[in-house]
Amino acid sequence: MRNTFINTLCDLAEKHDDIFLLCGDLGYSVLEPFAARYPDRFLNAGIAEQNMTQVAAGLAREGYNVFTYSIGNFPTLRAMEQVRYDVCYHAANVKVVAVGAGYAYGPQGVSHHTTEDIAMLRALPGMTVCAPADAGEARAAALFMANHVGPGYVRLNKSGEPVLHDASRPVKMAPGEFVPVKDGQGTLVLATGAIVTPMLIELRDNSLDWALWSAPFIGGYNRETLVSMSHRFQRIVTVEEHQLSGGFGSSIIEALSDLYATGVLRQMPKVERIGVPNTFISTSGTQEYLRQVAGLTLANVSR
Amino acid sequence: MTSTPAYAKQLRQRVLELCSRKRTSHIGGAFSVADILAVLYAEILDITADEPDAPGRDRLFFSKGHACTALYAMLELRGFFKGYDLLEQFTENGTYFTSHVNHNLPGVELSTGSLGHALGVSCGSALAGKRRRQPWSVFSILSDGELDEGSNWEAILFAAHHKLDNLVAVIDYNKIQSFGAVSEIMNLEPLADKFKAFNWEVEEVDGHALPALQDVFMRFKESRNGRPKCVIAHTVKGKGVSFMENDLAWHYRSPSEADVLKAISELEAV
Ligand SMILES: Cc1ncc(C[n+]2csc(CCOP(=O)(O)OP(=O)(O)O)c2C)c(N)n1
Ligand SMILES: [Mg+2]
Numbered sequence: 229m230r231n232t233f234i235n236t237l238c239d240l241a242e243k244h245d246d247i248f249l250l251c252g253d254l255g256y257s258v259l260e261p262f263a264a265r266y267p268d269r270f271l272n273a274g275i276a277e278q279n280m281t282q283v284a285a286g287l288a289r290e291g292y293n294v295f296t297y298s299i300g301n302f303p304t305l306r307a308m309e310q311v312r313y314d315v316c317y318h319a320a321n322v323k324v325v326a327v328g329a330g331y332a333y334g335p336q337g338v339s340h341h342t343t344e345d346i347a348m349l350r351a352l353p354g355m356t357v358c359a360p361a362d363a364g365e366a367r368a369a370a371l372f373m374a375n376h377v378g379p380g381y382v383r384l385n386k387s388g389e390p391v392l393h394d395a396s397r398p399v400k401m402a403p404g405e406f407v408p409v410k411d412g413q414g415t416l417v418l419a420t421g422a423i424v425t426p427m428l429i430e431l432r433d434n435s436l437d438w439a440l441w442s443a444p445f446i447g448g449y450n451r452e453t454l455v456s457m458s459h460r461f462q463r464i465v466t467v468e469e470h471q472l473s474g475g476f477g478s479s480i481i482e483a484l485s486d487l488y489a490t491g492v493l494r495q496m497p498k499v500e501r502i503g504v505p506n507t508f509i510s511t512s513g514t515q516e517y518l519r520q521v522a523g524l525t526l527a528n529v530s531r
Numbered sequence: 532m533t534s535t536p537a538y539a540k541q542l543r544q545r546v547l548e549l550c551s552r553k554r555t556s557h558i559g560g561a562f563s564v565a566d567i568l569a570v571l572y573a574e575i576l577d578i579t580a581d582e583p584d585a586p587g588r589d590r591l592f593f594s595k596g597h598a599c600t601a602l603y604a605m606l607e608l609r610g611f612f613k614g615y616d617l618l619e620q621f622t623e624n625g626t627y628f629t630s631h632v633n634h635n636l637p638g639v640e641l642s643t644g645s646l647g648h649a650l651g652v653s654c655g656s657a658l659a660g661k662r663r664r665q666p667w668s669v670f671s672i673l674s675d676g677e678l679d680e681g682s683n684w685e686a687i688l689f690a691a692h693h694k695l696d697n698l699v700a701v702i703d704y705n706k707i708q709s710f711g712a713v714s715e716i717m718n719l720e721p722l723a724d725k726f727k728a729f730n731w732e733v734e735e736v737d738g739h740a741l742p743a744l745q746d747v748f749m750r751f752k753e754s755r756n757g758r759p760k761c762v763i764a765h766t767v768k769g770k771g772v773s774f775m776e777n778d779l780a781w782h783y784r785s786p787s788e789a790d791v792l793k794a795i796s797e798l799e800a801v
Contacts, residue, residue, distance in 0.1 A: 253676060253709040253716060256783060272710050274679035274717035275646050301645065335555075335622040337629030339596065339644025510635050510642075513624040521625075 229366035229422070230327045230384050231258060236370035237295065238262045241269065244374050248287050252277045252298035254327075259297070281307040281322070285314035288321040293374065300328040300342030304381070308348060316352045316379050323373045323380040324349075329359065329421050330469025331509075331518035332386040338508050341518075342383070346420075347474030349381045350447045356403055357446040359383040359476075361424035362392035364399040365407070365444045372401075385422035392425045392442065404450035406457075412439035415529075416457065419467035420446060420476045423524060427467055430526045438465075446476050449483045451492065458484065458497045465529055467502045469519065477501030500529055535741050536801075538608060539569035543771050543798050545604035545617075551786040553622045555630050559781035561601035563705040563738070563766040564672060568605045570744040571670060575752060580610035583637040589667050589752075592653045595674035595703065596632040596643030603628065603636075611638035647680025649673070650700060654686050657698040657759075665697075668752045672701045676708030679717045690759040691730035698759045699751045700731075703738065705768035707779055726761045738764030772797050 238261055241247040249262055253275045263270040269292075273280035277298055284294040296303045303324050304311065315322045326342060333340035350357045356376060360366040366384060373380045392409065393399045401407050406418065409428055415438040419427045424442045431438055439461065457464070466477035480499060487493040504522045513521065533541075542565045550558040572578075576589045593602045600621075607617045615636075620626040627635040631644025640656075643649050653671035660667055677683060690698055704722070706713050713719060726733040732751070736743045744764070751760040768782070769775030772794040786794060 251710065253679070256710055256779070259710075272716050275676050275708065276679040276681060276717070278681055306645065335630050337596075337631040337633055337644050338642060339631050510629075510633065511625050511627055512622050512629040512633075517624040 229360055229363045229389055230386055232363040233325070233360075233366040233370050233382065233384055234258055234262065236367045237374065238265060240370060240374040241266055244293060246291060246293045247374060248292040248294045250280050250284055250294060250296045252280050252296070252302055254298050277302045277307045278310050281310035282314055284322045285310070285318060285320045289318070293321050295323045295325055295373070297325045297327070300326050300333065300340055301345065304345045304349060311349070312352050316354045319354055319378050321377050323382060325382045325384065327384045327386055329383045329385050330423065331515045332422070334515045334518045335512045337512065338510060341509065343469070343471050343504050345383060346446055346468065346470045346476055347478070350479060351474070352379070354379050356380045356448070357383070358444055359421040359446060360444055361421055361442045362389055364391065364393040364395055365401060365442070368399045368401050369444065383421060389422045390425050392428065401444045403445040404448050405445070405453060406441040406443050408439070408441050410440040412437050414438065414461060415463045415465060416441060416461040417465045417467060417526070418443055418480065420444070421469055423467055423469045423519070426519070427526065434526070436526070436531070443476065447479050451487065454483055454487060455493060458493055458495070461497060463498045463500065465500045465502060465526070467524065469524060470503055471506050472501055472503040473506050475503050477503055502526070502529070533573065533608070535569050535573040535745070538573050538605070539566050539741065540798060540801055541608055542569055542601060542604045544795070545607065546600040547786060547791060547794050547798065548618060549600045549604065549621050551788070551791045552618065554785045555600070555622060556783045556785060557597045557600070558786065559707070559768040559775060559778070560595060560598040560674065560703070560705065562770045562772065562775065563768045564595070564598055564601050564703045565770070566739045566741060567672065567701055567703060567744060567764055568601055570741055570748060572605050572609050574745050575748045576670070577667065578638070580613070580638070583611060587665070587667055590640055590653070590656050590669045592641050592649040592669070592671040593632050594643050594646065594649030594672060594677060599630060599632045602632055602639070606636070606638045609638070612636070646674065646677035647682040650683050651686040651689070653698060653700070654690050654693070654695060657690070657695040658693060660697050661695065667697070669698045670701060671698065672703060674708070675702060675704045675706065675713050675719060678702070678719055687726070687729050687731065694757045695759045696755045696757050699748070699762065700759065701762045701764055703766050704763055705766040707768045707777070707782065709782060711779065723763055730758060731761045732756070732758045733761045733763060735763045735765065738766035739770055771801065
C-alpha cells in the first residue's frame with residue numbers, strides 16, 4: 229500500500245502542481261519517480277524530522293500542499309510538538325505520511341513499532357487521521373489528502389498486504405464514515421488499518437455471522453452513522469494494531485458515550501476493544517507473530 | 532586472548548553470515564564500524580562478560596542501532612551471549628535479537644534504532660559518573676547521517692557546557708546515509724571545526740587503522756581536562772568487501788550466496 233499511495237500521489241502531483249514531497253532520508257526505491265518527475269517539488273530534508281516538519285509548515289504557508297514522509301514514529305512522535313504547534317495550530321496544509329503502521333516492521337524492534345500514533349495524532353485539533361486497510365484505501369487516501377486543505381495524517385502499513393476491497397473500482401470513503409466489508413448479525417467488528425483483512429479471514433475461517441466494517445478515518449464520526457450502527461448491532465468489537473489507551477477503540481467509545489450522555493442514544497451498545505494491551509513487545513517477530521503476541525485476534529471475544 | 536585484527540576479521544565474517552542468512556539490511560554500516568568496535572572491545576573498554584552490569588564498567592552506547600549485527604557479533608565474540616545462539620536466533624520470532632540494537636540483551640546499554648538518541652543518554656550517564664566521582668568512561672558511537680538530528684547538537688552543547696570529559700563520541704564518518712551521499716543530503720563539513728567551536732576536543736583518524744584508533748581512544752579515555760572528546764573516524768561504508776564499498780545499495784541489500792562466496796574470500800585474504 230506504500231507504493232500505491234506514493235505512485236498515486238506522484239500521478240496527482242501532475243494536476244495538483246502545489247504538491248511538495250519532503251522525506252526524512254528515506255524512500256530508496258520508492259520515491260525516485262516522484263523526485264525525477266518533480267525535482268522542484270521534492271526534497272530530502274535529512275534525518276531531521278522535527279526540522280522537516282517545520283520546513284513543511286513554512287512551505288505550506290507559501291502555498292504548497294506539503295507531504296512529509298518517513299517511518300512510523302519519526303515524522304509523528306519524534307516531531308510531535310512541531311506537528312501540534314506549527315502544523316495544527318496554524319492549520320497548515322501539511323500531510324504527515326508514516327510507513328510501517330503497527331508491527332509492519334516487526335523484527336526491527338520497538339523503535340519501529342508504530343503503536344501510539346493514533347492516540348497522539350487524533351488528540352490534535354484539526355488533524356484528519358487516516359489509516360488505510362489495503363491498497364485500494366491507500367489510493368483513496370492519497371486522493372483525499374491531495375484535495376484536503378489542512379493538517380492530515382496517513383498511517384500506511386508497508387507492502388504485500390492482501391487486497392480487501394474489490395480492486396476493479398475505487399473505494400468510496402470519507403471522514404466520519406465506515407466502509408462495509410461483510411454483512412452479519414448481532415456483532416459488528418469495526419477495524420482500522422491493515423488488520424481489517426486478517427479479521428475478515430478469521431470471521432470466514434470460523435464461520436462467524438458477524439458484520440465487518442473498515443474504518444479508514446479515525447475520529448469525527450458522523451452522528452447518524454453511529455446511531456444507526458448502535459441500533460443495528462448489540463455489540464461492537466473494535467480492532468486496531470495500536471495500544472488500547474487512546475486509540476481507535478477509545479475514539480469509538482468516546483463518540484458513543486457522548487451520544488448516550490446527551491440522550492441521542494438511548495442505549496449504549498456493548499463495546500469490546502482489541503488492541504495492544506498497553507505494553508511494548510521487546511522481542512523480534514514477523515507482523516503476524518507480534519499481532520498474535522499482542523492478542524490481536526477475535527479468539528478472545530466471546531461467541 | 533584474541534588479537535584486535537583477528538576480532539575485526541571474525542566480526543566481519545559473522546556480520547556477513549547474519550545478514551545473508553537472515554536476509555537483513557545494513558551490512559555497509561556494520562562493516563564501516565567494525566574496526567572501531569574491535570579496538571574498543573579488545574583494548575579499551577573495561578568490561579566483563581561475567582558481569583555485564585558491573586557498576587564500575589565503561590559504558591558503550593551504540594547509537595546507529597540499524598548496524599546491530601556489528602555490535603551483536605562483537606558481544607558474541609567477547610563472550611556476552613553464553614546461552615544464546617546468535618546465528619540461529621537473530622530476528623527470529625520471540626527472541627531479543629531484533630534487527631535494531633536491543634537493551635534486553637546482556638552487554639547492551641541502550642536500545643537504539645531511532646537515530647539521534649544515544650548521545651544525549653550518554654551525556655546523562657557521563658554526568659552521573661562525574662557527580663559521583665566515578666573513574667569509568669562513556670563511549671558513544673554515532674553515524675554521520677544522524678548528525679542531521681537536532682537532538683545530537685543539543686547534546687553536543689550540553690556535554691561541553693557541563694565539562695563531560697569522561698565522554699568520548701566516535702563518529703563513523705562513512706559519507707553515506709539512507710538516500711544518498713552525506714555531502715549531498717546534509718553537508719557536515721567542516722565537521723571537526725564544528726565540534727571545536729562547540730568546545731570539544733577533536734581528532735580525525737582513519738577509522739580502519741587499528742593502531743591509530745587504539746592510540747586516540749586510549750589518550751581520550753585517560754584525559755580528564757574538562758572537555759568532552761570527539762573522534763571523527765573516516766571510514767568506508769562496506770569496508771572489507773570490494774563490491775560493497777562506497778555503494779548505497781549495500782545499506783539495503785542482503786548478500787546472496789554468490790555474494791557471500793566472493794565476500795568470504797576477500798575477508799579471508801586480509
Ligand atoms: C529518527 C530516525 N529517522 C530515520 C531513520 C531511518 N534510517 C535508518 S538508517 C538511516 C540512515 C543511515 O545512514 P547513517 O545514519 O549514516 O548510518 P550508516 O551509514 O552508519 O549505516 C535512516 C535514515 C531512523 N532509523 N531513525
Ligand atoms: Mg553513514
